[in-house]
Amino acid sequence: MYKITTLTLICSLLLFSCKEKKKEAKDALTKQELHKELYGSYIGSFSDYEYKGDIFTTMSLSINSITEDGVNGYAIVNGNRRVLSGTIDDKDSSKIVLDLKEPGDKKSDGVFHIVIKGDSLLGTWKPLLSESKLKTKDLALAKKSFKYDPSLMLSEDGMYIDYTQSKDTSMKYDDNDSSYVEKVFREASSAVTHLNASTTVLQESELKNLKKLDLEIIKNTVYARHGYAFKTKGARQFFDFQEWYMPIYDDVENQLSKTEQTNIETLNRFAKYAQDNYDSFGR
Known part of the structure; x- marks a missing residue:
């Protein structure tokens, strides 16, 4: 008799527990969403x-x-x-x-x-x-609202200068032989505003004379079109002022098209051997 009573109590507790869990799950599902x-x-x-x-x-x-x-x-x-x-x-x-x-x-x-x-x-x-x-x-x-648009480009009115990387260079005054040290920065060419690595497979002839910064920006523009949020200031600085840029994803690798994947591989390969163009600019 004692065993039967104990078993009945255990079953009742389990049944009650299941009902409570079902009720909690139902309550969670039926919570009213606001605004x-x-x-x-x-x-x-x-x-x-x-x-x-x-x-x-x-x-x-x-x-x-x-x-x-x-x-x-x-x-x-x-x-x-x-x-x-x-x-x-x-x-x-x-x-x-x-x-x-x-x-x-x-x-x-x-x-x-x-x-x-x-x-x-x-x-x-x-x-x-x-x-x-x-x-x-x-x-x-x-x-x-974000919508991927492969045709988006950097503005042609911008100056694409990497202020996160600089080096000191010796400059001479025009009127005498004395010199001074000036900071110079990497500058991109106009190629970054018209070479689109999302819509067309880029040719080696288009890339072979580009500077390293050009190649980096052309590649990063692909990621920016997909809404990628850049982690480094060096990459972000070229997109923060673009009206179309929406940094809403921390990983977009699975969103890249075959054309984009091919171009990124090519851009990375050229960037390994490319040089940079440094110049002085006012801030």
């Missing part, structure tokens, strides 16, 4: 507070879900993808306020305080650690 019109990617400037957007990095912030439990999404800044979670305040009909935190397992993590009005997202980012040396940032983003 679905806010879902999507927001792209724009991420800049030091004191510069007010004059010097910036292009960042993306994506909102994936909003329920009564909170907001979930992710941000990509400087090629680093960080998960976001936080709260929403929609009491004011004229705006929606979000407070979103990064995980906190890195010293560089912080919290976003965001105000959304229409398709515009304005706010600040502050480091989570009070003793952090990182500065407060401003962000000004707009909602955009």
Whole structure:
């Protein structure tokens, strides 16, 4: 009799546990999603507070879900993808306020305080650690939908100078024999604005006289078209000011076309032996 009672109790507990788990799963599935019109990617400037957007990095912030439990999404800044979670305040009909935190397992993590009005997202980012040396940032983003376009090119009006790499060179004054030291930087040619490695298989005759920076930029433009978020400032600096650039992915290798894969292999091969053109430029 005792064994039967114990067995009955165990079965009852297991049945109750299963029912509770099913109820929890059902509740999770039926949680009402809020403000679905806010879902999507927001792209724009991420800049030091004191510069007010004059010097910036292009960042993306994506909102994936909003329920009564909170907001979930992710941000990509400087090629680093960080998960976001936080709260929403929609009491004011004229705006929606979000407070979103990064995980906190890195010293560089912080919290976003965001105000959304229409398709515009304005706010600040502050480091989570009070003793952090990182500065407060401003962000000004707009909602955009990403669509891969292989025809996108760098603007022909730009000067494509690599300010992240320099070397000192000895220069002579025009009126005497004395000399001075001046910093010179890598400069790309106009080839970066008209050679498209996404649409056409590039010929060796088109590449053999190009400088190393030309080859790097032509290759990186392929990745930029796919929405790749560059991790190095040296690569980002040429795309942050392009209106079409949307850094929303941290890996796009599987998205490359056969033409792009072929061209990237060729560009890498030529870049191994290419030289660079250095010159002096004002900042």
